[in-house]
Amino acid sequence: MTTLMTNTLFSLTRKGFTVHHAATKEAAFELVMKLIPQEASVGFGGSVTVRDLGLYTALKDAGHPVYWHWENDVPKPEVFARAACSDVYLTSSNAITADGCLVNIDGTGNRVGAMIAGPKQVIVIAGVNKLVDGGVPQAIARIKTVACPLNARRLGKDSPCALTGKCDAARCEKSMCNVTSIIERPLGGNKITIVLVDEALGY
Numbered sequence: 251m252t253t254l255m256t257n258t259l260f261s262l263t264r265k266g267f268t269v270h271h272a273a274t275k276e277a278a279f280e281l282v283m284k285l286i287p288q289e290a291s292v293g294f295g296g297s298v299t300v301r302d303l304g305l306y307t308a309l310k311d312a313g314h315p316v317y318w319h320w321e322n323d324v325p326k327p328e329v330f331a332r333a334a335c336s337d338v339y340l341t342s343s344n345a346i347t348a349d350g351c352l353v354n355i356d357g358t359g360n361r362v363g364a365m366i367a368g369p370k371q372v373i374v375i376a377g378v379n380k381l382v383d384g385g386v387p388q389a390i391a392r393i394k395t396v397a398c399p400l401n402a403r404r405l406g407k408d409s410p411c412a413l414t415g416k417c418d419a420a421r422c423e424k425s426m427c428n429v430t431s432i433i434e435r436p437l438g439g440n441k442i443t444i445v446l447v448d449e450a451l452g453y
């Protein structure tokens with residue numbers, strides 16, 4: 251385990267978040283599957299981490315009602331609404347600071363909205379690559395220089411970050427960066443559970 255992982259686990263725990271550590275992706279998958287109550291409906295945020303863990307298919311095959319705009323063939327607003335009303339919400343975080351803040355930037359806001367005011371149980375899974383040895387400015391810098399360019403390329407966008415790897419918000423006509431959230435402490439009912447993984451996952 252890296253020093254940054256140790257420090258981040260400590261900070262999140264001290265703030266009162268429910269935190270788990272998994273050494274591998276496989277261990278994270280098993281853990282998350284156990285954290286989700288039987289028959290619970292599950293909504294998903296846009297997340298390469300969650301996609302790569304194979305959680306959608308596993309939960310669907312296990313009989314859970316699942317709502318994800320990356321998979322469901324219905325209009326996005328409808329899936330967003332169902333995901334936000336699910337029993338459990340699964341997502342990652344674009345960055346997590348060493349002092350224990352979850353930092354996210356959304357284009358539509360469905361993900362950050364659901365994390366804050368959606369399902370009563372939110373599970374955030376983040377690989378070691380999402381940890382930032384600094385505070386919120388460093389987290390936002392990570393998102394703008396790592397997460398956004400990779401996501402923009404994945405989606406075939408021609409935003410400045412996709413083309414050059416650098417943010418140029420003034421020239422960005424179809425921005426993916428429309429809302430920024432900083433979750434500093436546990437929310438109502440301590441609903442956010444964080445699973446940190448020693449391997450790289452997502453962007």
Ligand code: SF4
Pocket residue numbers: 393394398399402409410411412416417418419422424425426427
């Ligand atoms: S504002 Fe535009 S260019 Fe900057 S990171 Fe976001 S999508 Fe990329």
